[in-house]
Amino acid sequence: MIIILSVFEGLKGFTLDQLSLFNPHLEITAKEGKHLHLETSFKNGIEKHPNVNSYSFTLHEKAFLKHKNYQYFAWIKGVDSEYTTVNQIDTAIVSGEMFRHDTNTSSQAVIGRDIAYKLSLGAGGGTPLQIFVPKVGSYSLNTTNFFNQGYAFVSGIFNVAGYNEKYVLLPIHSVRKILDLTDSTSSTMEIRLNDPTLAPQTKQDIQNMIGSEFLVKTRREQQDFFYKLVNSERVVSYLMFTLIVAIALFNIIGAVAMLIIDKKSNIKTLWSLGLSPSKIQRIFLTQGLLIVGVSTVLGLGLGTTFVLVQSKFGLIKVAGSISFAYPVSFNLVNIWIVLCTVIGLGYIACRLAVSRISTSWIERQSY
DSSP states (O other), rough: OOHHHHHHHHHHHHHHHHHHHTTTTTEEEESSSSSOOOOOOHHHHHSTTTEEEEEEEEEEEEEEEEEEEEEEEEEEEETTTTTTHHGGGGGGGEEOOOOOOOOOOEEEEEEEEHHHTTTTTTOOOOEEEEEEEEEOOOOOOOOSHHHEEEEEEEEEOOOOOOTTTTTEEHHHHHHHHHTTTOOOOSSSSEEEEOOOOGGHHHHHHHHHHOOTEEEEEEHHTTHHHHHHHHHHHHHHHHHHHHHHHHHHHHHHHHHHHHHHTTTTTHHHHHHTTTTOHHHHHHHHHHHHHHHHHHHHHHHHHHHHHHHHHHHOOSSOOTTTOSEEEOOOOHHHHHHHHHHHHHHHHHHHHHHHHHHHHHHHHHHHHHH
């Protein structure tokens, strides 16, 4: 059980680290409509907040991508020059480099690894990625009139679980040009905080500042479904292994019951000497709990050793990978969960086993 809980803890931590590369501490969007229009006074107020470290404006839209004979649908996300200070996506680039925000050079893009695979693209390739976005209100069958078009040369490829197949990053001025939008148009304002633990309070401060026309979300709220999914899987796994432990504890009931039968003559002797059935029960209950306690400590010791060794040396790799080990995370809370679960169930099992010792049962026994 401790191994399973540690694996879930490790997977949760790994996934959150991956999500943090794309999801800022706080995100501001318009409550209605696709585009964000913040007044200068609001921007200045947000910038002066003591817990705001930096912010970035982004612009995203669904697009049709084409490279040679390969086609794919994904989101294009325009980012400004401050984006890498808010989200460290540049640390996830596995091939090539982050593009430069230079309006005088050819448009460049950083794409997800899965998109690069599907479109047969590589960083630094000589053939550009073609981008098509439907024009709003256009119903022409002529593709020239129906689509806003653009192109970009791939400067880098990133690897972020959950986003590799979804996003193409471009300079925000390139996306505005493709969508034929003004220089001030954006979809979201992404904010990096000095102290992420104060995100709920900072969110409330900013929400009060800009009003109800805008939505402010913390990182947890941006990935609310993921958090619920992980917690649900953890609870289900815990309940499944609790059931397995409960079934295994039938061995304890059997062991204590056999011990009682083996010592029935001694039990009658103790009763004849004046020891009450409840005190006799306590003797066998203590012995049963000793068995449970020693077994639990040994199991926890072996499980904790495995978790620490896996965490440090990564002995067990993910299937199909020669370098990526299963993530595990040692947490004292998990130790307490296992201790309380096993000892609690063990006590119930031992109590059931000794409950047969009563005055009437003792009287029926012979020496």
